[in-house]
Amino acid sequence: xxxxxxxxxxxxxxxxxxxxxxxxxxxxxxxxxxxxxxxxxxxxxxxxxxxxxxxxxxxxxxxxxxxxxxxxxxxxxxxxxxxxxxxxxxxxxxxxxxxxxxxxxxxxxxxxxxxxxxxxxxxxxxxxxxxxxxxxxxxxxxxxxxxxxxxxxxxxxxxxxxxxxxxxxxxxxxxxxxxxxxxxxxxxxxxxxxxxxxxxxxxxxxxxxxxxxxxxxxxxxxxxxxxxxxxxxxxxxxxxxxxxxxxxxxxxxxxxxxxxxxxxxxxxxxxxxxxxxxxxxxxxxxxxxxxxxxxxxxxxxxxxxxxxxxxxxxxxxxxxxxxxxxxxxxxxxxxxxxxxxxxxxxxxxxxxxxxxxxxxxxxxxxxxxxxxxxxxxxxxxxxxxxxxxxxxxxxxxxxxxxxxxxxxxxxxxxxxxxxxxxxxxxxxxxxxxxxxxxxxxxxxxxxxxxxxxxxxxxxxxxxxxxxxxxxxxxxxxxxxxxxxxxxxxxxxxxxxxxxxxxxxxxxxxxxxxxxxxxxxxxxxxxxxxxxxxxxxxxxxxxxxxxxxxxxxxxxxxxxxxxxxxxxxxxxxxxxxxxxxxxxxxxxxxxxxxxxx
Numbered sequence: 001x002x003x004x005x006x007x008x009x010x011x012x013x014x015x016x017x018x019x020x021x022x023x024x025x026x027x028x029x030x031x032x033x034x035x036x037x038x039x040x041x042x043x044x045x046x047x048x049x050x051x052x053x054x055x056x057x058x059x060x061x062x063x064x065x066x067x068x069x070x071x072x073x074x075x076x077x078x079x080x081x082x083x084x085x086x087x088x089x090x091x092x093x094x095x096x097x098x099x100x101x102x103x104x105x106x107x108x109x110x111x112x113x114x115x116x117x118x119x120x121x122x123x124x125x126x127x128x129x130x131x132x133x134x135x136x137x138x139x140x141x142x143x144x145x146x147x148x149x150x151x152x153x154x155x156x157x158x159x160x161x162x163x164x165x166x167x168x169x170x171x172x173x174x175x176x177x178x179x180x181x182x183x184x185x186x187x188x189x190x191x192x193x194x195x196x197x198x199x200x201x202x203x204x205x206x207x208x209x210x211x212x213x214x215x216x217x218x219x220x221x222x223x224x225x226x227x228x229x230x231x232x233x234x235x236x237x238x239x240x241x242x243x244x245x246x247x248x249x250x251x252x253x254x255x256x257x258x259x260x261x262x263x264x265x266x267x268x269x270x271x272x273x274x275x276x277x278x279x280x281x282x283x284x285x286x287x288x289x290x291x292x293x294x295x296x297x298x299x300x301x302x303x304x305x306x307x308x309x310x311x312x313x314x315x316x317x318x319x320x321x322x323x324x325x326x327x328x329x330x331x332x333x334x335x336x337x338x339x340x341x342x343x344x345x346x347x348x349x350x351x352x353x354x355x356x357x358x359x360x361x362x363x364x365x366x367x368x369x370x371x372x373x374x375x376x377x378x379x380x381x382x383x384x385x386x387x388x389x390x391x392x393x394x395x396x397x398x399x400x401x402x403x404x405x406x407x408x409x410x411x412x413x414x415x416x417x418x419x420x421x422x423x424x425x426x427x428x429x430x431x432x433x434x435x436x437x438x439x440x441x442x443x444x445x446x447x448x449x450x451x452x453x454x455x456x457x458x459x460x461x462x463x464x465x466x467x468x469x470x471x472x473x474x475x476x477x478x479x480x481x482x483x484x485x486x487x488x489x490x491x492x493x494x495x496x497x498x499x500x501x502x503x504x505x506x507x508x509x510x511x512x513x514x515x516x517x518x519x520x521x522x523x524x525x526x527x528x529x530x531x532x533x534x535x536x537x538x539x540x541x542x543x544x545x546x547x548x549x550x551x552x553x554x555x556x557x558x559x560x561x562x563x564x565x566x567x568x569x570x571x572x573x574x575x576x577x578x579x580x581x582x583x584x585x586x587x588x589x590x591x592x593x594x595x596x
Contacts, residue, residue, distance in 0.1 A: 014491065016459035017068075020059070024072035027052040033088035049092060056093050063143055066102030070110065080114035081107065086122040098140055100126050105147045108154050120156035123148075131172045142186060143352070145177055149190045170194055186352065189235030233259045233266055234273040234353070237328065249331025256335035265351075267344045270332060271368050272353035274325035278364035322360075322367035329371040341372040345380055349388040349397075356393050362400035366408055378413035385416055385445035391457040398450070402465060406438040416445025419480050422518050425511055427473025434476070441469045441477060447484040454492040466496060474500045475515045482519060482526035501530055505549065513554055520558035528562065532570050539573075546570075547577050567593050 012019045030048050059065055073081055073089065086107070090100045104126055107119025127148070130137055140148070151157055152166050161169070174182065174191065182191045236255050259266060333339065348354050356362050369379050384401075388394045401409055412418060419435060419442040422428040427435065428442065435442020454462035469477040478500040486493045504512045519527040531549075534542045550559040563571055563584075579586035 014459060014495075016454075016461070018460050021068055021071050021075065024052070024055060024069065025075040027055070028072055028076040028089070031092065033085070033092050053093050056095055056099070060095060060099050063141070065099055066104070066106030067109070069099075069103050070106040074110065074112070074115070080112045081110075081118060082114075083118045083121045083125075086119065087125075096138070097126065097130055098138055098144065101130065101140070101148060102144055105144070105151050108151050108156055116156045117159070120154070120160040123151065123157060124161050127169050127173075130176075131169065134176070137176060139177060139179070140173075142180055145173060145180060146186045146190065148173060149187060149194075153190075167194070189232050232269055233262060234269040237270060238273050238277060249327055249334065252328055252331035253335055256332060262336070264340060264343045264347050267332065267336070267339055267341075268348040268351055269353055270328065271344065271365075271372075272348050272351055272355075274328045274368055275361050275364045276353065276355045278322055278325045279358060279360040322364045325364045325368050326371040329368050333372065339372075341369075342380055345369055345372070346383040349383050349390055349394050352390060354390050354393040356396040356400070359400050362397060362404075365397065379409055381409075381411060381414040381445075382416075385414060385443075385449050387449060387452045387456060391453060394449075395453050395457050395461060398446070398453075399461065399465060401438075402436075402440050402468075404438055409438060411435070411439040411443040411446060414443055414445055416443055416448075418442045419444065419476070419483065420522075422476070422479065422514065425475055425479075425514055425518075427469070427476035428479065435480070436469075436473075441473070441480060444480065444484045447480050448487065451484070451486050451488045451490075451492050455488040459492065463492060463495070470496070470499055475504065475509060475511050478504065478515060479518060479522070482523040482530075497530070497533075501534070505530070505534055505545065507549075513552060516549060516552070517554035520555050524558060524561070527558065528570075532568075535570055535573070543573055543577055547574055547581075547583075550574070551583070563589065564592075 008023065012023060027048055031045060031052065056065075056069070059068065062068070069089075070081075073085065077085070086100075086103060090103070095103075101123070104119055104123035107122065108116050110116050110119065149170060152161075152170055157166065174180070174187075180187060182188055233255050236258075237252065256262070356365065366379060369377075384394050384397055401411075406412075418439055419428060421430045421434050423430070427433070440446050450462050450465065466477070477496070481493060481496055481500070503509050504515050507513075509515070516527070519530075531546050535546060549555065550562070563575065565571070575584065575586055575589045578584040579589075
């Protein structure tokens with residue numbers, strides 16, 4: 001049992017997210033949840049339950065716990081998931097309350113409408129259970145708290161829970177987490193929206209103008225207890241709706257006028273919001289919302305000179321266009337001409353707000369950069385060629401970057417070095433072709449960060465990115481891998497080398513000698529390691545092949561340095577084989593080696 005579980009964990013670590021979901025799905029399918037919760041089932045069933053409990057305990061602290069478990073549950077059932085399923089699964093697996101809340105949040109993101117509605121009922125039950133614990137209950141991670149607060153505004157939860165009860169649950173969650181910064185942290189915008197909800201204002205008879213609201217997020221304002229405490233500029237722009245970035249940009253300038261002290265993070269949050277919402281349908285009411293906001297900023301509700309209520313003209317762009325995002329940046333530039341945009345686009349890959357789910361969002365990132373810094377300024381690839389805090393967005397960006405036209409994004413502009421051309425080698429013939437059209441597979445920094453992301457984010461997704469060059473240009477890929485620094489534990493690098501190295505050392509490739517000679521010149525240490533690994537796999541058959549390779553004219557110098565260096569198992573065996581072939585004198589080699 002123990003060895004089988006260890007092997008399963010090895011496979012999950014190797015193949016990543018999808019393997020984890022598949023394994024959990026299989027266990028859930030094998031267990032009759034309704035019977036198991038009453039203690040029924042055979043000893044074999046109990047073993048499966050124990051295994052499922054252990055697996056969930058291993059990942060219960062991961063941010064994506066709820067999503068993983070929901071996807072496994074949905075895959076195990078034909079049709080929607082019901083509240084009973086969530087309850088039975090929670091009791092059988094004995095997952096803690098915070099994990100049950102994470103599962104309820106994930107259920108609201110399901111593509112199945114019934115699952116979302118049933119998940120809202122499950123969330124209602126679990127939030128009440130959490131509320132009864134008062135301050136004694138376990139503190140929730142800030143990301144989960146933020147997700148729960150946001151979920152209370154979802155249509156399914158609004159249908160399942162009355163407004164007054166939702167407000168009470170919102171307050172309970174905030175009160176039970178006094179250490180969470182609701183003035184500047186991720187929850188700040190949601191707290192502000194809750195405070196400014198029409199029903200709440202009506203209950204408290206609270207009237208104010210936007211111009212007088214305290215904006216502690218920027219350090220401005222004088223009333224430290226204002227209802228806008230901690231609101232972010234990006235939240236206001238998003239609340240107005242897509243289309244706020246009209247040709248005039250008036251609404252954006254009005255927002256920026258409230259944040260005179262905005263720094264790089266505030267600008268980065270606006271870019272992240274523009275990218276995240278760039279593919280959503282344009283809000284039909286954005287022009288009206290922008291008009292209302294502008295009137296509120298100026299406090300001109302009773303302006304007798306206004307012939308009608310002002311509506312800012314919205315930009316007429318479709319969901320496929322990035323123009324609205326570019327208009328937002330243009331308006332921000334008007335208000336902040338000295339903004340340090342290079343730092344802004346670097347910082348945003350550390351923010352959880354950045355999401356790049358599809359190519360449209362990726363194009364929006366490039367479009368906003370062009371709008372901010374000009375079409376002639378290359379995108380700062382250094383921002384994504386080192387491991388960032390938001391590894392998911394970083395990996396999503398790099399996945400779409402691989403086949404992007406060089407005119408839009410070229411890895412030749414990166415500060416990291418490129419593979420020097422190797423004349424005659426496909427994929428590396430000359431400087432204009434090395435590593436593909438945009439040179440990504442010749443960029444050592446690109447391959448190095450993929451090794452790290454395979455370990456930190458999603459092994460399967462990163463491994464799939466290498467499928468193209470493994471087939472089209474395996475020799476050039478081998479050179480790039482060998483010249484790159486591997487800062488991970490080496491799992492992906494080892495797998496890739498096992499695919500591309502053997503054909504080259506069996507002389508199955510017409511370019512084998514050229515690659516061997518290039519490795520001997522540019523990466524001699526890596527060539528020694530490759531030869532050693534080949535020899536260790538099959539000592540009897542591989543040693544004659546290795547000697548044949550080393551006796552080629554192109555590798556004479558490398559062979560000599562191998563024999564003249566510190567003695568190793570490989571060099572000793574090569575000396576023995578060379579002596580038997582009459583290629584060298586073993587006695588002379590031993591004398592010289594021992595003398596040194």
